[in-house]
Amino acid sequence: MVEHAAHAGDSLSRWVAVFTAILAALSGLLHYEEGVLQTQALIFKNDAVLLQSKASDQWSYYQAQSSKGHLMELAAELAPAERQPFYRDQIAKYETRKKEIAAKTHDLEKQVEEANHRSETKEHPQHLFGQALALLSVAISLAAITSLTNNRKLFVLAGAMGAAGIVLSVFAFMHL
Known part of the structure; x- marks a missing residue:
């Protein structure tokens, strides 16, 4: 009878060893x-931060062009009639630059949103893998x-x- 119990314990130990090896290999993956x-x-996320910094720089540049344009408007008001065409040309130049800067900045802001979205799409399955690893x-x-207590x-x-960890990891792989 003791011999039969010892044999049953050896059988369980082998199953535990195989089970543990499989789970350890899966955990590594x-x-x-x-x-x-x-x-x-x-x-x-780093790309999003860098792009956001560039967008902020562009908005600062936009503000500088706007300030220069306002100064040109003031100068046009105070200048003699023969100098006013020069200032009007400068005002038009600054307005054109502002439109170009605004378009470039809006493009950068779209890129920020896209980079943040790409980051979020990687974070979800990463969290699932973490939960699967915990299980x-x-x-x-x-x-x-089990191997100690039989x-x-x-x-x-x-x-x-x-099994719960494996199911969760399959679910994570499906979200890649």
Whole structure:
């Protein structure tokens, strides 16, 4: 009878070992995917920050052109009639520049939105991979305790946690 119980424990230990090895291999793959997604999300977020900085610079340039245009309007009001065409040309030049700057800035702001969106699309599956990894880690821990206690119920719980982690990781892969 003791021999039969020892043999049953060896069988459970083998299943636990295989189960743990499979989950550890899967965890390695998920860690890699999570790291790639995190890096990509950070790169896109960094791009958004840089583009936002450029857009802010452009708005400052726009304000400078606007101020110069206002000074030219004041100068045109105060200048003699023969100098007024020069100032009107300057005003037109500044208005043209402002339109070009505004168009460029709006384009940069669209790029900021796109970069932020790309970052967010990488963050969602990355969070799912993190949650799947947590479940797999708990399953591996429970499997380790199972090998020490030979408690089959604990192994069933480890299997359920592992299965939940696998399902969540499949869901994460579907959102890539």
